[in-house]
Amino acid sequence: MAQSEPAQHDLRGVSSANRSNGTESPQASYPASPALAFPDSDPLNILDHQRNVHLPSDLHLRDLELMHHYSTVSYKTISRHSAFMDSFQFEVPKIALSYPFLMHGLLALSASHLVHLNKDSERVKEYEELAFGHQTLALRLFRGELDNITPSNSEAMFAFSSIVTVLGFASLQTTGVQSLPPIDEMLQTYNLCRGVSEILQTSNPWLKTSNSWVPNVLASMRMPEKPLPADIEKNISLLFKLNSDLTVTGQTMEETAASENAISEISTTFQQVHSGFAVAWAFRWPICVAPIFISNLRDRRPMALVLLAHYCILLHKMDDFWWMKGWPRRLLHSIYTTLAPSWRDAIRWPVEVIGLSSPGE
Numbered sequence: 001m002a003q004s005e006p007a008q009h010d011l012r013g014v015s016s017a018n019r020s021n022g023t024e025s026p027q028a029s030y031p032a033s034p035a036l037a038f039p040d041s042d043p044l045n046i047l048d049h050q051r052n053v054h055l056p057s058d059l060h061l062r063d064l065e066l067m068h069h070y071s072t073v074s075y076k077t078i079s080r081h082s083a084f085m086d087s088f089q090f091e092v093p094k095i096a097l098s099y100p101f102l103m104h105g106l107l108a109l110s111a112s113h114l115v116h117l118n119k120d121s122e123r124v125k126e127y128e129e130l131a132f133g134h135q136t137l138a139l140r141l142f143r144g145e146l147d148n149i150t151p152s153n154s155e156a157m158f159a160f161s162s163i164v165t166v167l168g169f170a171s172l173q174t175t176g177v178q179s180l181p182p183i184d185e186m187l188q189t190y191n192l193c194r195g196v197s198e199i200l201q202t203s204n205p206w207l208k209t210s211n212s213w214v215p216n217v218l219a220s221m222r223m224p225e226k227p228l229p230a231d232i233e234k235n236i237s238l239l240f241k242l243n244s245d246l247t248v249t250g251q252t253m254e255e256t257a258a259s260e261n262a263i264s265e266i267s268t269t270f271q272q273v274h275s276g277f278a279v280a281w282a283f284r285w286p287i288c289v290a291p292i293f294i295s296n297l298r299d300r301r302p303m304a305l306v307l308l309a310h311y312c313i314l315l316h317k318m319d320d321f322w323w324m325k326g327w328p329r330r331l332l333h334s335i336y337t338t339l340a341p342s343w344r345d346a347i348r349w350p351v352e353v354i355g356l357s358s359p360g361e
Helices: 043-047 061-072 082-096 100-117 124-145 154-175 182-209 214-220 230-244 253-274 279-288 291-298 302-316 327-338 341-354
Strands: none
Touching: 061 082, 061 100, 061 124, 082 100, 082 154, 082 214, 100 124, 100 154, 124 154, 154 182, 154 327, 182 214, 182 279, 182 291, 182 302, 182 327, 230 253, 230 302, 253 279, 253 291, 253 302, 279 302, 291 302, 302 327, 302 341, 327 341
């Protein structure tokens, strides 16, 4: 006697078992499940409560892609310091949920990084649009918070201030548009750094007295200071000597004092970086120099340009970051071509360290 075929089941029901000699298959003796009893029922109904929903159907997939990229890749490109990276992977995105300017900043950074990684991709224009859009919104919303820094938003202000300089350099890298000479672009970055410093000074008292993660991160980025290597000491001494010769520099006494302060601050920054401080401490130099020194840079005064050339060595230590890549070299080249030939020997050290072998580079 031929055996009956096995029952055929699917998600919507079950087919009748083939019968042999009019006898039902043994499976028929078991109680039927609702799905088997009603072939037209949907087993997914158990998950569908038939309630009215008000969620948008658009999942904002592009922004989800940006946040995924930020939380898995881009956060690691802001700093090499582990405590800083950990905070920007875990703490900062949580804070950004309450502060749209910070969320747009993180998404802008992620999109800019994707532009850098996909320069030859058909999606590069899409990423450029996302980077520009999120950065524009971030800055617009951030400006609205500047006059209202409070204990509650101080962490968000610190976090955004920490990435805004990165966004500035990233814009130069991703757009490929250099509307200003590199020296003037550096001056704009100086203004950005000085503005960030004012924000941090305002929020700093609240950050210190709260249970914030910020003070611990900043403290961990400092190391015991070590003496400068002899070659750096020698080249810094040459700068002091040059600056003191007013017949060569043509500076006033006030300008000489401002340049001397700038040399001292360069020396301090070299010492910090050499001691193992986070390389981002290099951004402190623009904050410490006097306004008259900034004016001399704007006017292309040679002594100021020589000091800026030496600062390029510190920026060059960040050259492996995608948002800084190649920029110190372009800046040094601009300084080299701006200086009169009689002054170029004064920047021999930066030229050798950075590898600017010829002015045509």
